[in-house]
Amino acid sequence: MKPAPFEYIRASTIDEAVAALAASDGEAKVLAGGQSLVPMLNFRVVDAPIFVDINGIQGLDRIEETTDGGLRIGALTRHFALETSELVKDRFPVLHEAMKHVAHLAIRNRGTIGGSLSHADPAAELPTMAVLLNAKIITAGAAGGREIAAADFFIAPLTTALEPDEIVVAVELPGLPPGTGWGFEEFAQRRGDFAVAGVAALVTMNGQSVKDARIALMGLHDTPVRAHAAEAALMKGAEAALLDDGIDAAAAAARQDAEPMNDLHGSADYRRHLAEVLTRRALTAAMERAGA
Amino acid sequence: MTAKISITVSVNGENHAAEVEPRLLLADFLRENLDLTGTHVGCEHGICGACTVLMNGDSVRSCLTFAVQADGAKIETVESLGDIDALGPLQEAFREKHALQCGFCTPGMLMTATDMLRKYKLETDDDIRDGLSGNICRCTGYQNIVAAVRSAVDKRDAK
Secondary structure, three states: OOOOOOEEEEOOOHHHHHHHHHHOOOOEEEEOOOOOHHHHHHOOOOOOOEEEEOOOOOOOOOEEEOOOOOEEEEOOOEHHHHHOOHHHHHHOHHHHHHHOOOOOHHHHHHOEHHHHHHHOOOOOHHHHHHHHOOOEEEEEOOOOOEEEEHHHHEEEOOEEOOOOOOEEEEEEEOOOOOOOEEEEEEEOOOOOOOOOEEEEEEEEEEOOEEEEEEEEEEOOOOOOEEOHHHHHHHHHHHHOOOHHHHHHHHHHHHHHHOOOOOEOOEOHHHHHHHHHHHHHHHHHHHHHHOOO | OOOOEEEEEEEOOEEEEEEEOOOOEHHHHHHHHOOOOOOOOOOOOOOOOOOEEEEOOEEEEOOOOEHHHHOOOEEEOHHHOOEOOEOOHHHHHHHHOOOOOOOOOHHHHHHHHHHHHHHOOOOOHHHHHHHHOOOOOOOOOOHHHHHHHHHHHHHHHHO
16 A cells, blocks of 8 residues: 655654654654654554655764763664664663564664654664663654653654654663663564563672663563562572572563563563563573673 | 656666656555666565566665655666676576466565575574565475576576
8 A cells, every 4th residue: 555645744854854753743753764753644543744854864873972971872773773783782781682583674774763763663672662762762752852761762662752743853862780681582474573571671680689670572562561579589689699589480470470461472461471481491591691 | 636746767777857746655656757667566465576676776676665765865676687688697597496376476585585695694594584584485495596596696696
């Protein structure tokens, strides 16, 4: 099918884009990489009278180091640029690994981090990474800019905290403590397909006990989420210096808390099974890398 | 009816000026406006990969790109790789390894493989399979396509 007619506005600055969105009274939508939006336009499940193309905004595709050891990633950074960035590989190896699972080369050449976060698919890698890495999502809007914590950004499937006249400008990832181990496990039917389920983990060790742990689940809830119960279970087991017991308890908690859906690619029950198995694998890998 | 927009696009080294509706997909622009029917339209939602072309050197789905977004860009389609009398090296590898049957997916396979060959080492056949996983073929069972890309990788690396 083909998209319905629309008016096309090419913005060359963030201010121009925001002004065009604000002037449309909530009717206009942003067109970035288009890799999720255009399929929906072609099928006419999304329709808007005006699209504001932000691809021509200069300087919005930079990956810059921040002083706390983190990165500031411009909203128009393409997936392929993230996948091949030495800075990402060096500072956030878990994100580097996750990028290998993002769609296919032709999609990665066009798709953007700002677009993926704004689209907010609960089974997509970048929203999950934003939640895992405590990302701050920097926006611009008619009422000014905001910094939104990833935990507050994703509200429901394909629904974010963005106002109709706001766009994502950049994503800031705070630096990780030295010695942080990571794990990323995803199950998909084929490489590049949407995840049936996935789990990402970060672990910092203090000798033989776990100092800090973060676990994020993809495709297992309405939005990407931190698995707080699983994290608590891991820490509790770790206090007793029983790391394997901690991993088992965390994996069971991830399964218990999962609220997955049934669809063509997997039943809810199968996804709950994956929550447990992938949590165990991700934590085991993260602890090994953290030197446990 | 929305206003048409003037664009100039370089396609296979030739400049084309046109007035297009914003909603016109790049795939339809290539096929309908320029008669370059080598670019095939399958699923029209970015799954099958048949419409893959290169935009400024990067492979893109031409069904997920609007013609207006190609304004000022350099597009390369399967027609740029060679012709029936003088196949390009990748096309020659596909012919030699019998990597096509009906041929519908072949233009997308060729353009995807062109980009993969430039960007990735493709050390293992699994790497090739992962790279081609966004292009659907309903005839060959993929074995011969992987063999053709393998042959092209080997030729690339022998240089």
